[in-house]
Every structure is written in C-alpha cells, then in structure tokens.
Amino acid sequence: xxxxxxLIEVQNLTIAYDDFVLxxxxxxxxxxxxIFIIMGGSGCGKSSLLRxxxxxxxxxxxxxxxNGTDFTxxxxxxxxxxxxxxxxxxxSGALFSSMTLAENIALPLQQYTNYSSNLIHExxxxxxxxxxxxxxxxxYPSEISGGMKKRAGLARAxxxxxxxxxxxxxxxxxxxxxxxxxxxxxxxxxxxLGTTIVVVTHxxxxxxxxxxxxxxxxxxxxxxxxxxxxxxxxxxxPNEDIRKFLTxxxx
Amino acid sequence: xxxxxxxxxxxxxxxxxxxxxxxxxxxxKQKLLQQTKNRQISRIVINAAQLQNWDSxxxxxxxxxxxxxxxxxxxxxxADFPENISKLIELALAVDRKPEIKKEISLPFIESIGxxxxxxxxxxxxxxxxxxxxxxxxxxFINGSAVMRPVYFMFALEDCxxxxxxxxxxxxxxxxLILAFVGAIQLKTFGAQxxxxxxxxxxxTRIMGxxxxxxxxxxxxxxxxxxxxxxxxxxxxxxxxxTMGISTQDFLVLPRIMALTLTIPLLTILANFxxxxxxxxxxVVMLDISAAEYWTYSIDALNMKNFLVGLFHxxxxxxxxxLCGCYYGINCGRNADSVGKATTQAVVSSxxxxxxxxxxxxxxxxxxxx
Numbered sequence: 001x002x003x004x005x006x007l008i009e010v011q012n013l014t015i016a017y018d019d020f021v022l023x024x025x026x027x028x029x030x031x032x033x034x035i036f037i038i039m040g041g042s043g044c045g046k047s048s049l050l051r052x053x054x055x056x057x058x059x060x061x062x063x064x065x066x067n068g069t070d071f072t073x074x075x076x077x078x079x080x081x082x083x084x085x086x087x088x089x090x091x092s093g094a095l096f097s098s099m100t101l102a103e104n105i106a107l108p109l110q111q112y113t114n115y116s117s118n119l120i121h122e123x124x125x126x127x128x129x130x131x132x133x134x135x136x137x138x139x140y141p142s143e144i145s146g147g148m149k150k151r152a153g154l155a156r157a158x159x160x161x162x163x164x165x166x167x168x169x170x171x172x173x174x175x176x177x178x179x180x181x182x183x184x185x186x187x188x189x190x191x192x193l194g195t196t197i198v199v200v201t202h203x204x205x206x207x208x209x210x211x212x213x214x215x216x217x218x219x220x221x222x223x224x225x226x227x228x229x230x231x232x233x234x235x236x237x238p239n240e241d242i243r244k245f246l247t248x249x250x251x
Numbered sequence: 252x253x254x255x256x257x258x259x260x261x262x263x264x265x266x267x268x269x270x271x272x273x274x275x276x277x278x279x280k281q282k283l284l285q286q287t288k289n290r291q292i293s294r295i296v297i298n299a300a301q302l303q304n305w306d307s308x309x310x311x312x313x314x315x316x317x318x319x320x321x322x323x324x325x326x327x328x329x330a331d332f333p334e335n336i337s338k339l340i341e342l343a344l345a346v347d348r349k350p351e352i353k354k355e356i357s358l359p360f361i362e363s364i365g366x367x368x369x370x371x372x373x374x375x376x377x378x379x380x381x382x383x384x385x386x387x388x389x390x391x392f393i394n395g396s397a398v399m400r401p402v403y404f405m406f407a408l409e410d411c412x413x414x415x416x417x418x419x420x421x422x423x424x425x426x427x428l429i430l431a432f433v434g435a436i437q438l439k440t441f442g443a444q445x446x447x448x449x450x451x452x453x454x455x456t457r458i459m460g461x462x463x464x465x466x467x468x469x470x471x472x473x474x475x476x477x478x479x480x481x482x483x484x485x486x487x488x489x490x491x492x493x494t495m496g497i498s499t500q501d502f503l504v505l506p507r508i509m510a511l512t513l514t515i516p517l518l519t520i521l522a523n524f525x526x527x528x529x530x531x532x533x534x535v536v537m538l539d540i541s542a543a544e545y546w547t548y549s550i551d552a553l554n555m556k557n558f559l560v561g562l563f564h565x566x567x568x569x570x571x572x573x574l575c576g577c578y579y580g581i582n583c584g585r586n587a588d589s590v591g592k593a594t595t596q597a598v599v600s601s602x603x604x605x606x607x608x609x610x611x612x613x614x615x616x617x618x619x620x621x
Contacts, residue, residue: 084496
C-alpha cells in the first residue's frame with residue numbers, strides 16, 4: 001500500500017439532527033499514513049463528524065468507505081471487524097474507572113484475540129511503555145493526572161495495533177508541555193507504526209506541529225472551506241475564514 | 252446624592268459623583284430611564300469626572316441607559332470616563348455572534364396528539380429493544396460467549412447482598428409491626444387477636460415481604476445502577492465500549508441483572524422472617540400472646556404456596572429493577588443533570604412497573620387458583 005492509497009473516503013455526507021442540518025454534502029478522502037486534521041471553530045460539527053466516522057451516530061445521507069468497504073451500510077459483523085482496525089482516544093480518555101490501567105488495555109485484547117494471559121500481560125506492558133507509562137499498570141484512572149489518562153487511553157486505543165487511530169481534541173485540558181508531549185507521541189506512532197491518524201482539534205500549535213493533511217469545517221456554510229496541509233493553508237489561505245482561523249485574527 | 256441629572260435644552264446631563272459600590276437605587280434609575288424617553292432629549296452626556304469607586308452595578312446602569320437611548324435614537328457621550336469603564340462598555344456592546352432564532356413549532360391539537368403518540372410508541376420500541384438485547388445477552392452467557400467480567404458481577408453482588416441486609420431487616424420488621432397493629436385493632440373486637448400471627452405470616456410471605464424489598468432495592472440498588480452507568484455515559488466510557496465492539500448489555504447489564512435477581516429472593520426470605528418477628532413483638536408485648544403460641548400459629552399459617560408466590564414476585568421485581576436502572580443509565584444524557592434525571596426515572600419506573608407486575612401476577616394466579 002503506497003502513501004497515496006485512500007483509506008477513508010467520505011462521500012456526500014450529511015449530518016442532521018431532526019431539522020437541524022450540521023454538515024451538508026461534504027466529501028473528503030483520508031490517505032494511508034496521513035495525520036489528518038479535522039479543524040474548524042466551535043460548533044462547526046467536528047466532534048459530530050468524528051462520531052459518524054466511528055459509527056457512534058448514524059449518518060443522514062451519503063456514505064463512508066473504510067479500506068474499500070462501505071462502513072455506512074455494512075452489517076453489524078462487518079462494522080465490528082472494521083472498528084477492530086480502529087482505535088479511539090476520547091477527549092476525557094474514557095478509561096473504565098473501575099479497572100486498572102492494565103485491565104483497561106487488556107480488555108480489547110481479551111475480547112478480540114485468543115492470546116494467553118501471559119502474552120496479554122506482556123502486550124499491556126509494551127503499550128504502557130510506548131506511551132511512557134511503564135509501571136503504572138496497577139494504577140486506577142482516578143490516581144493519575146489528566147495527561148497520563150490521555151496517554152493511557154492512547155495505549156488502550158493502540159492495543160490491537162489499529163490501522164487508524166481517531167483523536168477527539170487530544171490537547172483539551174492539558175498544559176502546554178503535556179500537550180506537546182502528546183503531539184510528539186502522535187507523530188512517533190504515525191511514523192514508527194505506520195498508523196493513520198485522524199485528529200479533531202482547534203489547537204493551532206498542534207495543527208501545525210503534526211498535521212500532514214486537513215479539512216476546515218465552516219459552521220456558516222455547513223461544509224468544507226478548505227483542504228490541504230495546514231502549513232500550506234496558512235501560507236496560501238484559500239479564503240478569509242481559513243486565514244482568520246489560522247492566524248487567530250478576530251477583526 | 253451619588254447620581255445627579257439635569258436637562259439642558261435637548262441634553263440630559265448625568266453626573267456620577269463619589270462611590271458607586273452596590274448601587275441599587277431603583278427609584279432614581281427609573282426616573283433616569285424615564286427621562287431618556289422624553290421626546291425633547293436628543294443627547295445624553297454622562298460625566299464621570301467625580302467618580303471614585305465603582306463596581307458592576309454602575310456598569311449595569313450605564314448599559315441599561317445605552318440600550319434605552321439606542322432604542323429612542325438618542326446619542327450618548329461620555330465625559331471624563333475612566334479608561335477601564337469605557338473598555339468594559341465596549342466589550343459589553345461588542346456583538347460576537349447573534350443567537351439563532353429558535354423556531355417554536357406549535358402543532359395543531361390533533362397533530363400534537365399524534366406526535367405524543369409517536370413519542371410514546373418510539374419509547375416503547377426502544378424499551379423493548381433493550382429488553383430483547385438483554386435476553387440475547389443472557390443467551391450469550393448461557394452459551395459462554397458473553398463478555399462479562401466476573402469481578403463486575405462480584406461488585407454488583409456485594410452491593411445488593413449483605414450491604415442491604417440492615418435496611419431490609421429494619422423496614423421489614425417495622426412493616427410486620429404495623430401489619431400486626433392494624434390487624435389487632437379489628438381482631439381484638441372479636442377476641443381473635445391470636446390470628447394476628449396468621450395475618451402477618453400470610454401477608455409477609457405472600458406479597459408484603461417482596462414488595463418492601465422491591466421498593467428498598469429500587470431506591471438503593473436501581474438508583475445506583477442508573478447513576479453508575481449514567482456517569483459512564485457522561486465520561487464517554489459507553490462510547491468506548493461500543494467502538495470496541497463490546498456489547499454494553501453483556502458488559503454492564505448482565506452482571507447487574509444476575510446479581511440482583513439472585514439476591515432479591517434471599518433478601519425477601521429475610522424480610523419475611525423479620526416481618527414475622529415484628530408481628531410477634533406486637534403480639535407478645537401488646538396482645539399478651541405467648542411467644543410459643545404466636546410461633547405455633549405463624550408456622551400453621553405458613554404454607555409453601557404463599558412462600559413461593561412471594562419469591563416469584565421477588566424474582567420478577569429483581570429483573571424489573573435491574574432493567575430499569577440499567578436502561579435509564581445507558582440512555583442518560585451527557586451532563587451531570589441527566590444523571591440525576593436518569594436516577595429519578597429509574598426509581599419511579601421500577602416502582603410503577605413493580606405495581607403493574609404485581610397486578611398482572613395476582614390476576615393470573617387468581618385465574619389459575621394459586
């Protein structure tokens with residue numbers, strides 16, 4: 001598979017809640033190995049788009065093709081198989097509070113593999129080490145900081161060696177150092193594991209640091225205002241909305 | 252006076268003098284606003300040269316003045332205004348984004364009845380789907396494919412077993428006591444107070460024990476299920492389970508249903524015993540019945556049929572409470588307020604459905620002669 005192989009194709013997608021249309025008729029493609037940023041102002045539908053991409057919210061119109069398979073109209077078994085190749089890091093980490101970090105990470109392994117408990121234990125240790133949390137396996141989510149929760153959530157998302165990892169506002173609630181460390185981790189995972197990364201964010205420093213491709217969602221037009229590498233979009237903004245957003249201009 | 256004003260031809264001069272801390276003189280505010288509606292006035296000048304200390308109450312007054320003046324097309328000028336007040340006024344008047352006008356759709360009467368009917372039908376379908384998925388999960392458990400963590404089952408078991416013994420014992424004892432009291436008043440008039448023992452024994456074992464345990468467990472365990480699972484919904488843990496392809500029914504509902512359905516009949520047996528003990532207390536202390544005599548009459552009144560009917564009720568109540576608690580938890584919104592609502596709905600629905608189930612079971616048993 002080459003770098004320009006389409007991995008996720010969103011075709012004529014419309015997201016609406018009853019009469020309220022959030023995004024209308026949008027299409028874009030995420031390529032293999034991209035760090036793809038979904039950006040835009042508050043309320044433009046970034047998180048809703050992520051929920052649709054991960055199958056948590058049904059779409060109103062259009063379709064999503066993941067790895068050549070129609071994810072939208074697939075049966076439950078196929079959807080589960082596709083989701084098995086995806087990991088998700090939620091804004092809050094979404095770790096199961098009644099389980100230790102090791103148990104959280106072991107859960108998808110126990111669910112989807114027939115590995116022995118020894119191997120699962122070793123894999124858990126590896127994933128924790130990859131995100132810089134070696135030795136924290138016996139800790140409960142309530143005993144660690146916000147940044148550590150996100151990293152533990154990432155370790156769980158990486159448990160099954162997914163092809164795609166979705167991130168919902170990874171920098172939210174983190175101090176600049178933790179945020180930068182998480183950005184570095186995202187880049188490292190992308191480069192070393194070849195994982196395609198999809199990030200929903202409006203954090204400019206992260207967007208420029210890690211993004212290789214992006215779309216800009218516009219609340220006013222309910223569509224996509226621009227696509228491309230964020231740095232190139234900053235250098236040659238295709239319209240005023242993107243220029244203002246990327247330069248933090250308010251007037 | 253802190254706030255003075257005078258009218259000079261077409262100009263309303265307002266002078267802010269001294270301290271404007273906690274300024275809440277409604278009379279003068281109203282007079283001032285009244286002046287801005289004066290047709291003669293085409294200009295307002297607010298002078299703050301003598302202004303000393305101030306807080307948001309002054310800003311609120313100025314903003315109110317500005318709004319009224321704008322509405323009446325009156326120009327406003329500020330004289331010797333501190334820079335920070337000017338900045339705050341500028342901020343307060345800046346329009347970032349206008350709220351969208353919410354469309355209030357009011358349906359005609361017939362259509363609104365239809366819409367309500369549809370909403371009820373949808374919620375029934377949603378509830379039915381939940382129950383169906385739960386039974387599928389029970390099937391998964393039987394064939395060994397359920398993703399249920401034994402530790403979750405043990406936690407749930409712990410929560411609804413020995414921890415509930417104290418409250419169940421106390422309430423059942425009191426209910427037995429009350430039953431005996433109420434019965435004794437009537438039975439005493441016929442000299443048949445000894446039958447209080449039979450009344451309490453039959454009443455507790457056939458239905459009262461199960462109902463009391465049901466109500467206690469709905470408030471205690473059903474509410475706890477809704478709150479715990481609701482909080483997981485708020486924290487996106489349910490989303491995480493779904494995207495991992497793990498059935499929420501297997502993972503969250505199954506251990507709770509199993510734990511409660513298993514423990515509630517045992518708690519009902521305890522409740523029956525404590526109720527009879529409560530009745531015996533009244534019998535021995537107030538009705539001068541000997542403990543041995545009371546015991547003999549109680550044993551005579553007890554029969555396996557009533558005992559099993561009570562346990563059957565308890566079993567049904569266990570399923571209802573756990574289903575309601577888990578259903579409202581999983582369908583909880585995504586904020587703290589929703590968790591409170593889910594908890595209330597779980598308890599209320601559990602109690603309503605328990606009463607409905609009791610009615611149906613009683614009717615069926617009556618027809619079957621049980």
